[in-house]
Amino acid sequence: MPTGRDSERLRLTLSNLDMPERLASGRVPLQCSSVLMEHYHTSDDKMQTVLEHNKRWSNEKKESDPSFFHKLSNIQAPEWLWIGCSDSRVPANQLMGLGPGEVFVQRNVGNIVTHHDMNAMSCIEYAVSVLKVKHIIVCGHHNCGAVKAALELPHTTPSLVNLWIQDIRDTRDRNIEQLRKLQGQAQVNRLAEFNIMRQVFSVCTCPVVQAAWAADQPLSVHGVIYALEDGRLREVTQPITGLPDLERYADHKRGVMKHLSGALLTRIQFERQLKRLQTESSTQEEGVEEPELGPLIGASSKPLPGPPGEASP
Numbered sequence: 001m002p003t004g005r006d007s008e009r010l011r012l013t014l015s016n017l018d019m020p021e022r023l024a025s026g027r028v029p030l031q032c033s034s035v036l037m038e039h040y041h042t043s044d045d046k047m048q049t050v051l052e053h054n055k056r057w058s059n060e061k062k063e064s065d066p067s068f069f070h071k072l073s074n075i076q077a078p079e080w081l082w083i084g085c086s087d088s089r090v091p092a093n094q095l096m097g098l099g100p101g102e103v104f105v106q107r108n109v110g111n112i113v114t115h116h117d118m119n120a121m122s123c124i125e126y127a128v129s130v131l132k133v134k135h136i137i138v139c140g141h142h143n144c145g146a147v148k149a150a151l152e153l154p155h156t157t158p159s160l161v162n163l164w165i166q167d168i169r170d171t172r173d174r175n176i177e178q179l180r181k182l183q184g185q186a187q188v189n190r191l192a193e194f195n196i197m198r199q200v201f202s203v204c205t206c207p208v209v210q211a212a213w214a215a216d217q218p219l220s221v222h223g224v225i226y227a228l229e230d231g232r233l234r235e236v237t238q239p240i241t242g243l244p245d246l247e248r249y250a251d252h253k254r255g256v257m258k259h260l261s262g263a264l265l266t267r268i269q270f271e272r273q274l275k276r277l278q279t280e281s282s283t284q285e286e287g288v289e290e291p292e293l294g295p296l297i298g299a300s301s302k303p304l305p306g307p308p309g310e311a312s313p
């Protein structure tokens with residue numbers, strides 16, 4: 001059990017961490033309290049160091065700009081949304097040279113964006129619809145552990161991470177011929193690039209981004225890879241500013257993105273064409289004294305586009 005002095009340090013640490021008062025005051029079951037004390041006792045010095053660093057940083061910011069925190073606390077207007085890997089070596093703000101308030105951030109293992117990930121989709125929705133960010137960056141990096149795992153771990157390995165990286169493994173399988181020509185680090189880094197392309201495509205085809213482009217909201221999507229060796233960001237995809245860009249990009253890169261440019265893109269094109277036909281049909285009917293009622297699509301003499309293909313990636 002900790003000594004009286006240790007107990008006082010523990011109490012201060014818990015107070016600094018805003019732990020519930022019940023824990024800080026020691027009014028917890030003996031067994032639970034002992035576990036907490038042991039844990040916080042062993043990490044106490046490091047935590048104190050973190051708090052000291054934070055205090056110093058806060059003071060330096062206030063000295064250089066007395067209104068710094070006041071301005072930040074009242075408004076958030078970043079131009080950038082960063083979607084990157086959780087890897088500790090790839091900090092968004094620092095490597096972009098941007099400070100607090102300038103980047104909205106979403107990070108996860110392997111910088112994966114799927115349309116059924118409510119975390120990522122909510123983040124994109126808030127960033128695009130509310131904050132009106134002008135740029136979305138999808139960033140992967142060299143020597144990524146998630147990408148390595150997708151190359152090496154058997155599909156049947158029972159772990160949550162292994163389930164999570166299924167999207168990267170799928171990208172691996174669809175580009176297996178190109179990947180087989182490489183070995184070691186080069187193979188890992190090439191799959192990281194394929195993964196970035198896939199996630200860029202996923203961002204571009206998600207409903208929020210499609211709606212923003214349809215409303216002519218300025219929004220560019222970028223795919224970049226970060227090299228741990230020299231700290232440099234390099235573009236993997238050209239900036240994509242709308243559906244025409246995406247279509248051109250997919251065609252231009254068909255050899256690389258043929259698995260991406262199929263069903264989902266076809267569905268979006270189909271729905272766009274359908275909407276245009278509906279709009280044209282409504283406009284034509286405005287000039288007719290007794291408009292015919294009936295199926296909206298049937299009112300157009302123009303041929304309908306083909307149906308969308310198979311399920312999305």
Ligand SMILES: [Zn+2]
Pocket residue numbers: 085086087109110111141143144145146147
């Ligand atoms: Zn990573």
